[in-house]
Amino acid sequence: MSQGIDPRTGEPVGPEVPDSSAEGVSEAVARAQECAQWLADLPHTRRAGLLRALATALREDESALVRLADAETGLGEPRLTGELARTAAQLDMFADVLDDGAFCEAVIDHADPRAVPPHTDLRRVLAPLGPVAVFAASNFPFAFSVAGGDTASALAAGCPVVVKAHPSHPGLSVRIAELLADALAGAGAPRGVLAVVHGHEAGELLVTDPRITAVGFTGSTRGGRALFDLACSRPDPIPFYGELGSINPVVVTEAALERRGDEIAAGLAGSFTLGAGQFCTKPGAVFVPAGRGFGDQVAEAVSAAEAAPLLNARIRDGYVTGVAALGDVPGVKTLLSARGGAGYCVRPAVLAVDAQVFTEQADVLAEECFGPCTLIVEYAGADELAAALAVLPGSLTGSLHAEPTEPGAAGLLAALRRRVGRVIFNGWPTGVAVTWSQHHGGPWPSTTVPLHTSVGATAVRRFLRPVTYQDVPGELLPAALREDNPLGIPRRVDGVLIGGRSQG
Amino acid sequence: MSQGIDPRTGEPVGPEVPDSSAEGVSEAVARAQECAQWLADLPHTRRAGLLRALATALREDESALVRLADAETGLGEPRLTGELARTAAQLDMFADVLDDGAFCEAVIDHADPRAVPPHTDLRRVLAPLGPVAVFAASNFPFAFSVAGGDTASALAAGCPVVVKAHPSHPGLSVRIAELLADALAGAGAPRGVLAVVHGHEAGELLVTDPRITAVGFTGSTRGGRALFDLACSRPDPIPFYGELGSINPVVVTEAALERRGDEIAAGLAGSFTLGAGQFCTKPGAVFVPAGRGFGDQVAEAVSAAEAAPLLNARIRDGYVTGVAALGDVPGVKTLLSARGGAGYCVRPAVLAVDAQVFTEQADVLAEECFGPCTLIVEYAGADELAAALAVLPGSLTGSLHAEPTEPGAAGLLAALRRRVGRVIFNGWPTGVAVTWSQHHGGPWPSTTVPLHTSVGATAVRRFLRPVTYQDVPGELLPAALREDNPLGIPRRVDGVLIGGRSQG
Structure with a gap:
């Protein structure tokens, strides 16, 4: 059980939220897995529409959400209003990344009998990993929590998400989960695209569930290391993207x-x-x-x-x-x-x-x-x-x-x-812009994998893996790889980048 | 100690190669670390020149190398001649990737006070991780060994490499190490850019050395898992890119x-x-x-x-x-x-x-x-x-x-x-082309990290991490991020891809 506490007084605030049962966690993951193919197959622009619907839902409930967040975190309404705006803008940015299309890194090499070694038709694109677990942080109840960057980037990648809520703002987490579920249903998404679970045990169950394919985490070095070790010790280890401690x-x-x-x-x-x-x-x-x-x-x-x-x-x-x-x-x-x-x-x-x-x-x-x-x-x-x-x-x-x-x-x-x-x-590190160029990551212990970022456009890459199609007929190829480029996205074809604006 | 065995007869062949001592391994890593900054700072086109020099060295010694490889592996001269050509071509391909320049993913976002949240000047580029350990495989004595894909892609990324030789072809490994060392010296590289060590213990020392920043491995599921666990259990875990078993x-x-x-x-x-x-x-x-x-x-x-x-x-x-x-x-x-x-x-x-x-x-x-x-x-x-x-x-x-x-x-x-x-x-999986679009990877246990490939242009990404420069004056920026684009590479500027050929 978790309950919010007003940090200004130390007094309980908001509803008591029960821990999720093992069955509840398993059901959430099962539903995520059931809709994984639906989400993966959804055209990029429709996936962008889902993200924008989530952004709109947050903005429409702004004042109530900010009040709820303030009661449980004591971070103050001005800061929280800004954080909510940033969180909504982050969802919109990932929608823009989807519309742009370069994120899926489509590459086409036509057959070349003169190459060393010779090769047939090869086409590469990034595809979603599958259901992702996200651990919310306490210090950003919007931007690094249920609707935060890990969730937004995993959904943008086409991966259903199960969030483990942070016990410091359980009331807010429940409310945002409801809001987002309604927004997703309204946009035509099946149940299972996004779920929220509660409790320490729920978190460990997620990391060890064979259907979970990757984990995003923001929190302490000690807690993150324990979950990282759990992810690595699975029979089939999965990527664990943890943001731990940083001295800056x-x-x-x-x-x-x-x-x-x-x-x-x-x-x-x-x-x-x-x-x-x-x-x-x-x-x-x-x-x-x-x-x-x-x-x-x-x-x-x-x-x-x-x-x-x-x-x-x-x-x-x-x-x-x-x-x-x-x-x-x-x-x-x-x-x-x-x-x-x-x-x-x-x-x-x-x-x-x-x-x-x-x-x-x-x-x-x-x-x-x-x-x-x-x-x-x-x-x-x-x-x-x-x-x-x-x-x-x-x-x-x-x-x-x-x-x-x-x-x-x-x-x-x-x-x-x-x-x-x-x-x-000649500046200060606090304040992390949400841009194409942002990198919010670094060598251990600041993150568990220095190659990746939890903020900025390339955060989607954590939840995507390459698939190459060899000699696959056009009608069986994903749209991003069809010869006539029906999505109109930037691609590399026979070694040449196509689709950008010309230089100079 | 290792010695080649002619698999056709079971008889020893070639020199006895002693295992590297712990001091020897430590010295190799120390030299790698000493030249890491030199290699990182080397302009892309000059790094491409190093790779082409290695390719040339392999080609010039083709017949002697193929004979040596055949004696220790029994794979036959026709296949080995083809494999050497492919290995040299792979080094050339990574040189092309460097000349192209897109691999470093330069992104520039100029200051934007109207963004949510507002941001100052931010510029992102990929930078080398540092010294990399590579474990050679037995089944491709050229293409997945001392001068193989892991080595080529790590050097292309700007990372010095220490290879742990495979004990099934120690004589060939020693000879190729000499050849490459000469070629690197001839191209003006300091000692330490590439070293080869021998013996099981040397491998474990590499994976746990605090100066090693990533590992590439091709081999059995059992051996790979043991080294993966070692890399993950470090006080500062490092990426371990293992290609293990695959049923295809x-x-x-x-x-x-x-x-x-x-x-x-x-x-x-x-x-x-x-x-x-x-x-x-x-x-x-x-x-x-x-x-x-x-x-x-x-x-x-x-x-x-x-x-x-x-x-x-x-x-x-x-x-x-x-x-x-x-x-x-x-x-x-x-x-x-x-x-x-x-x-x-x-x-x-x-x-x-x-x-x-x-x-x-x-x-x-x-x-x-x-x-x-x-x-x-x-x-x-x-x-x-x-x-x-x-x-x-x-x-x-x-x-x-x-x-x-x-x-x-x-x-x-x-x-x-x-x-x-x-x-x-309607084709067969054996034979792996070396192209921009190739993906040689997959979910566990075929690889330890499904996001990455050990063959093809994007193999370099395993050894690069993003760095973002905030408000850094032009004269202190890396060349890839300077306003006037002195390298002439494709970049994303204020959200727009610049540098590719236009669509259609």
């Missing part, structure tokens, strides 16, 4: 600090406390030149901040004990300690350490601490900085504050690039 | 059997005995209408075949005991038994079973038996066939022999498509 390093050069120190301190204060520090892209380690009082400046900037609610008791406890544990490491100074408030409310914390200590104890100091805290790492010279960057674990993002023309900028950017999925110049 | 189902319809029964029997006889049945795409289960004597016809066609050598004692023993074990399953008839000869030579075997028995005992009967044997599965009606196809494990290929206009053809093709990576119409 920021590097500030001497020149940047000199020219824009106040602005950078203010920017950092805003970024690491945004959403009470509950962003997977929160800057958790900030490398600055030693002896400039940057840490004190940041602590000063947030010292008057009001206490803000964390999402649940586990996250609040993890934050308070995590900050205390960091502060206990010899060499770490606590510039501003984590203080609690009513409900799950806490205040920001700032810690500082020398780069040499950070490098030596990176296994402890470079671990993500979820919530509004950041660690200022003071470096004395380029070598100390390079040594510290070399021991960083993989992260979703890395940010560089530098002057574009300083000689060291290229090297620092390259050092960050090796450890992260997105590099940011 | 073939379906023959009533109409096709009636019109072309003799031709199909002859085709099958040729396909399952090609290379002594040591192709990963060998047709291992053939579904035919019951009661037509198709199995006897196939057995008759191969009954006079000369004994052909298998690659090594392990494969020979596995073949002989595997065929006997299949024949012992109640309901299975042995139409032609596996008979041995000199050295590791064996003769083809043909077995037959009713579809109902096959369906009930698919866990035993649908497992790959490596070598020149095939199982004829007789079905009585569409329902029995459908039930049997539904329990098939994942395979690299599935073939359908049918009349294009028969009403059931589309459904059978779809049923095969769900279980395989390549569907073939």
